Amino acid sequence: MILSNVKIVEAIERELISIAPLPHLRPGDASFNTSAIDLTLGDEILVPREGANITFALREKFSPDFLERNWHSVTITEDQPFKLKPNVLVLGRTAERVRFPVISDGPTYSARVEGRSSHARLGLVVHLTAPTIHANFQGTITLEMVNLGPYPLELTPNIKICQLIIETVEGTPEFTSSQFRGQCAPQGRNG
Amino acid sequence: MPATMALAYIPCEIKKGMFSTEYAVTVRDLSGETISFFADRGLVKTDDRPLLQVRFLGPSTQPPGIVVLLPGSAMDADRRYLHVREDALVSAA
Numbered sequence: 402m403i404l405s406n407v408k409i410v411e412a413i414e415r416e417l418i419s420i421a422p423l424p425h426l427r428p429g430d431a432s433f434n435t436s437a438i439d440l441t442l443g444d445e446i447l448v449p450r451e452g453a454n455i456t457f458a459l460r461e462k463f464s465p466d467f468l469e470r471n472w473h474s475v476t477i478t479e480d481q482p483f484k485l486k487p488n489v490l491v492l493g494r495t496a497e498r499v500r501f502p503v504i505s506d507g508p509t510y511s512a513r514v515e516g517r518s519s520h521a522r523l524g525l526v527v528h529l530t531a532p533t534i535h536a537n538f539q540g541t542i543t544l545e546m547v548n549l550g551p552y553p554l555e556l557t558p559n560i561k562i563c564q565l566i567i568e569t570v571e572g573t574p575e576f577t578s579s580q581f582r583g584q585c586a587p588q589g590r591n592g
Numbered sequence: 593m594p595a596t597m598a599l600a601y602i603p604c605e606i607k608k609g610m611f612s613t614e615y616a617v618t619v620r621d622l623s624g625e626t627i628s629f630f631a632d633r634g635l636v637k638t639d640d641r642p643l644l645q646v647r648f649l650g651p652s653t654q655p656p657g658i659v660v661l662l663p664g665s666a667m668d669a670d671r672r673y674l675h676v677r678e679d680a681l682v683s684a685a
Contacts, residue, residue, distance in 0.1 A: 447610050465607065465616030465628050472610055494611060498632075503647065503661070535672070537647060537661055540632035541613065 404510070404567045406433035418510050418567065419500035437515070437564040440495040443541060444558040446483045447472045447492040482555040485548045487524070494541040496559060501538050509536045509570040514544070514563050524550020527563045536570050599684035601643035602660060602676050606636060617644055619662070622655050622675040629664045643682055649673060 404412065406428035412418045413426060420440075423432055432439050450471050457467060472492070477483045485491060501510050512534040516527045529545040544563060548554050606615040609630050617631045637643040646660035657675045664672075 445611055445613070463628060465609070465618075465630060468610050469608055469616060474610075474612060492610065494613070537663065537672070539635065539663055543611075 402569050403436050404569070405436050406438070409433065409438055409567055412508075412510060412567070417502075417504065417508060420497055420565070422497065434564065437566045439517070439561040439564050440497050440499075440542065441559045442544075442556060442562040443494040443496040444477050445494060446475045446477055446556060448475055448483075449490065477556060477558055479557055482557040484553045485525075485546065485556055486553050487548050487550060490529075490545065490547050491556075493544040493546055493556065493562070495544065495563065496541070498541050499534065499538070499565070500540075501534060501536050503537045510567055511536050511538075511570050512565045512567045514542055515566055516563060517561060520554075520562075523554060524548055525554055534565070598648040600646055600648045600660060601637060601682040601684060602646055602674070602680055603682075604636065604642050604644040606638070606642045609633075619644060619674055619676075622657050622677060627662075627671070627674065629662070631663055635663050645684070646674070648681070651678075 409418075410426055410428050410433075413420060413423075420438060423438075424430065425432070427433075450473055453471055455471060475483055483491070499512070501512065503509050513532045514528045514534065515532065516525065520527070526547045526549055527544045529547065531545070534542065542563075542565075546556075602619060605618040607618075609615045611630075613633055614630045615633055615636050616628060617636065618626050618628045620626050631644065635645040637645070644663070646662060649659040649661050651657070652659045652675055655675055658678050658681050660674050660676060660681070662672050662674055
């Protein structure tokens with residue numbers, strides 16, 4: 402079930418989820434749509450290094466080193482926005498940190514990241530194939546941004562960049578086998 | 593405060609991440625297999641040896657040890673839990 406703006410605020414107030422910072426925690430605030438919450442762009446953009454003659458074989462084991470080596474970080478400001486050219490992929494992050502804890506005796510939530518319709522008309526894609534924020538996630542949300550439009554788009558910090566649609570997870574997630582269900586403390590105690 | 597699963601820490605290796613606010617984290621399974629992913633710096637203690645914040649899931653019999661929930665998906669294995677030795681688990685208290 403998708404949460405309405407009222408239910409999103411309730412879930413934050415009950416500490417079932419966390420999204421911060423938010424300017425105001427009111428369903429009628431500009432950050433909230435009827436069934437989603439807008440998140441804003443942080444000030445760090447990762448850009449692929451140009452001119453590198455690189456091929457990554459997908460059969461190889463994933464290497465964080467490979468990504469760290471071949472991308473560089475750019476800090477954006479109001480005065481120094483990042484100009485995202487057509488058909489270029491960059492990575493960004495939301496300014497807000499989110500937390501979706503797995504709660505042993507209560508509702509658990511997950512979320513999906515979606516773009517904004519106004520930006521979509523300009524050709525901006527904000528996530529690629531990985532829109533789900535799973536239960537137990539904690540941190541800022543990484544955005545895989547591509548400009549599929551005809552002209553460059555300027556990215557500045559704090560612009561509304563994506564929306565988060567929050568849903569209830571029915572039942573307590575089971576991660577391995579049923580022997581762990583309901584256990585939430587060392588030694589297998591409920592607590 | 594709702595009852596979330598207990599926090600714990602496990603040893604990890606860290607390197608610089610892609611974003612300035614994250615580490616590239618590598619953890620080791622009971623089998624010796626290494627799993628790597630990016631984690632927010634707030635989830636890693638670096639006081640002495642690096643320790644990654646995880647959620648305790650429970651004991652496992654096959655293989656014998658402890659199962660913990662990782663704070664993100666392992667990017668090379670698409671899994672979110674890890675079997676570790678019981679004595680590798682560090683209490684969050």
